[in-house]
Amino acid sequence: MAAFRHRGWRVASAKVGPDFIDPGYHSIATGRPARNLDPWMCGVELLGPLASRAGEGADVLVVEGVMGLFDGAADGTPSSTAEVAKRLDAPVVLVVDAASTSQSVAAVVHGFRTFDPAVHVAGVVLNLVGSDSHEAMLRAALADSGVPVYGALRRDDALRWRSRHLGLQPVAEDPAGVGRSLDRLAVAISARCDLDGLMRLARAAPPLPTAPLPRPRRVVGNRSAPRVAVASGPAFSFCYPDNLEALGAAGAEVVTFDPCVDAGLPPETSAVLAGGGFPELYAEVLAANEPMLRSVADHHLRGGVIWAECGGLLWLTRTLDGSAMAGVVDADATMSGGRVLGYRSATTTRPSPLGPPGTQVRGHEFHYSATDPGGDALVLAGRHGTTTGGFAGPHLLASYLHVHLASYPTIAETFVSTAARSPLAAPGPAGHGVR
Numbered sequence: 001m002a003a004f005r006h007r008g009w010r011v012a013s014a015k016v017g018p019d020f021i022d023p024g025y026h027s028i029a030t031g032r033p034a035r036n037l038d039p040w041m042c043g044v045e046l047l048g049p050l051a052s053r054a055g056e057g058a059d060v061l062v063v064e065g066v067m068g069l070f071d072g073a074a075d076g077t078p079s080s081t082a083e084v085a086k087r088l089d090a091p092v093v094l095v096v097d098a099a100s101t102s103q104s105v106a107a108v109v110h111g112f113r114t115f116d117p118a119v120h121v122a123g124v125v126l127n128l129v130g131s132d133s134h135e136a137m138l139r140a141a142l143a144d145s146g147v148p149v150y151g152a153l154r155r156d157d158a159l160r161w162r163s164r165h166l167g168l169q170p171v172a173e174d175p176a177g178v179g180r181s182l183d184r185l186a187v188a189i190s191a192r193c194d195l196d197g198l199m200r201l202a203r204a205a206p207p208l209p210t211a212p213l214p215r216p217r218r219v220v221g222n223r224s225a226p227r228v229a230v231a232s233g234p235a236f237s238f239c240y241p242d243n244l245e246a247l248g249a250a251g252a253e254v255v256t257f258d259p260c261v262d263a264g265l266p267p268e269t270s271a272v273l274a275g276g277g278f279p280e281l282y283a284e285v286l287a288a289n290e291p292m293l294r295s296v297a298d299h300h301l302r303g304g305v306i307w308a309e310c311g312g313l314l315w316l317t318r319t320l321d322g323s324a325m326a327g328v329v330d331a332d333a334t335m336s337g338g339r340v341l342g343y344r345s346a347t348t349t350r351p352s353p354l355g356p357p358g359t360q361v362r363g364h365e366f367h368y369s370a371t372d373p374g375g376d377a378l379v380l381a382g383r384h385g386t387t388t389g390g391f392a393g394p395h396l397l398a399s400y401l402h403v404h405l406a407s408y409p410t411i412a413e414t415f416v417s418t419a420a421r422s423p424l425a426a427p428g429p430a431g432h433g434v435r
Contacts, residue, residue, distance in 0.1 A: 001029035001062050002186035003195055012058035014051060016081045017066035018343075018364035018402060020238035020276065024171035026064070029182050033241040037063060039087070040072070040079040040343050041362050042407040047087045048210035050242075050406060060202045063090065069112055069119070073343050075383050082119045089206050091122035093150060093198065098138050099128040106141040113147060122201055125193060126152040150201075151193025159185055170278065172237035216409040219417045220251035226270035226419035231277075233258030235286065236311055238276030238402070243412075246405040247273075250416035259315060260285045264295035271305035271353070271419035272296065274312025276402060280320060280335050280369065287323040296326040300396065303423040305353050307415060308398040310367055313390075316398050317371055329371070329391045329398050337370025344380040344401060349388075352377065352397040353418045354411050361408060363401040375399070395422065 004011045013026035014035045023034030035054035037047055055061035065081030066072075069092065072079030078087075085092050094112055098105055105126070113121040124147055129135045135152045142149055153159075161168060161181055171178045189195075220226065228247055230239060236259060244254050255266050260282055265272065279286060287293075296316070300306060306316070306328065314320050316328040321335055348359040365380075377392030378399055390399025395418065405412050419425060 001026060002182045003189040003193070004060060004062070004199070005030060006186050006190060007195060009059040009199070010057065012055045012061045014054045014061060014063045015066070016063060016084050017079075018366075018404070019066065020240075020402075021168050021170050022064060024237065025168065025178060025182065026062075028171055028175065028178050029186075032058075035242065036240060036404065037084050038079070038364075038404060039083060040077055041364060041404045044078050044083070044087055046213065046407055047084060048208055049213035051088055051208070052210040053213050060199060062202075063088070069094070070115060073383065075343075079343075082116055085120070086116075086118050088208060089120075091120045091201050091205055093123040093125060093201070094121060094147075095125045095127050097128055098126045098134070098152075099130070099155070102134070102137040103141045105138050106145055109142060109145050109147050113145070121147060123148050123150045123198070125150050128155050129153060130155060148197070150198050151189065153188060153192055156188065159188060170234070170237045172232075172277075173234045213406065214409050216246050216250040216405075216412040216416075218249065218251045219413045220420045224420060224425070225251050225253045226416060226422065226425045227266065227268050228252040228254050228271045228273055228416070228419060229266045229269040230254060230256045231259050231272070231274040231312060231315070232256040233260050234277075235260055235279045235282040236275055236277040236315075238309075238311065239273070240404055240406075243273075243403075243405045246409060246412035247416055250409075250412045252416045252419065259292050259296075260289060263289075263291045265292075265299055268424070269299065269304065270422045270425040271307070271415070272299060274306070274308040274315055276310035276312065279311045279314045283320045283323040283325075286315060286320075286325065293324070293326045297328055299424065300326075300328045303395055305395045305415070305419045305422050306398065307353055307396075309402050310365070310400050313371065313398045313400060314369060328396070329375075331371040331373055331375065331391070333369055333371045335369050337368060339368055340400070341366045342382045342384070344382050346378045346380050346399075346401055348392060348397075349377055349379060350392050351394045352392040353395060353415050354397055355414050359411070361401075361403050361411065363403040365400045365402070367400055394418075 011030045026034035129152045314333045317333040320333045375391040376388040377390035
């Protein structure tokens with residue numbers, strides 16, 4: 001993506017699956033928001049409209065896969081990169097780890113190419129190549145495969161990047177460093193990959209007729225836009241751009257704040273949206289910002305609306321690994337819950353800002369923490385059974401579940417309507433958007 005952009009092309013990006021971290025890197029590489037294409041959460045019928053919006057105004061849309069090409073939810077529903085590629089009729093370029101291999105690379109590529117003939121495996125980029133002679137052996141092995149090699153990247157420690165338990169280091173923690181790293185990677189790719197050939201491949205993809213993406217109705221008047229304050233900064237960087245745009249379309253004025261450094265919520269905040277991130281790494285900083293914690297607790301006591309997901313839930317508890325948090329949720333959080341990962345079909349058990357009891361959504365969980373108690377606001381069905389979790393009231397929903405609002409315009413409408421009826425709501429400007 002960065003290499004394409006260095007060539008002067010307008011590049012758009014998308015990520016298959018529910019990931020938040022990789023799209024942050026995409027945004028630095030392309031200079032525009034990245035999107036998620038998740039058929040399990042959003043439905044296969046929205047893949048075309050979501051991809052169309054992602055690529056609007058760009059010369060090329062680059063879609064990064066999730067896990068291996070054919071890996072997904074493993075529950076029989078479409079969720080893999082291969083399924084997305086088929087639905088979009090998009091060519092697939094495999095990035096193949098070529099370390100310590102020669103002839104075997106042909107077997108790997110052959111397997112991917114023939115596993116599902118409906119998937120158009122159209123090219124290969126070889127990665128972790130050791131030398132010129134190693135590259136020559138790999139290219140010779142693939143010469144009769146029918147799959148062209150578009151590049152061969154050398155092993156280079158300068159191209160490594162830091163990661164932790166949820167994946168790569170989030171961009172919000174070091175955007176300048178990520179930018180420099182991507183610039184180095186773009187130079188290496190430009191030197192070792194056939195960018196013109198890759199662009200020709202992308203442009204050869206057939207047109208994809210799509211319907212418009214469903215949008216929420218504007219549910220408030222032009223002079224009564226409720227202000228929705230979105231937690232941001234290094235501790236809270238997990239939020240889908242589509243969610244913010246859905247809230248804006250429903251009539252909210254969307255603003256941001258940083259719980260680590262700001263002394264309180266933005267003035268006239270009607271609702272708070274606190275997504276995921278790494279609050280555990282900033283627990284002491286968050287705890288030390290007592291004015292912000294008091295502001296959030298007061299917002300809740302006065303009837304302000306709050307929707308918190310995963311890291312946002314941890315911030316609302318009484319304590320996180322012993323550090324004092326906002327105390328909105330009557331529970332304590334620790335980073336000792338073991339890994340919890342997977343898609344969930346969720347049903348609310350009581351009224352919340354998302355709707356009445358029985359409201360159903362699909363979402364995703366990925367965390368290593370736990371709260372005590374765990375809550376019972378949601379019934380969560382996954383591949384390994386059904387559990388309960390989360391906390392809710394008419395103006396509060398706090399749980400580990402991440403929801404993508406592209407497929408739930410009515411939930412965006414309900415949340416904004418609830419915010420507009422909040423006792424804290426004040427007449428707002430006629431416009432809306434993200435500030």
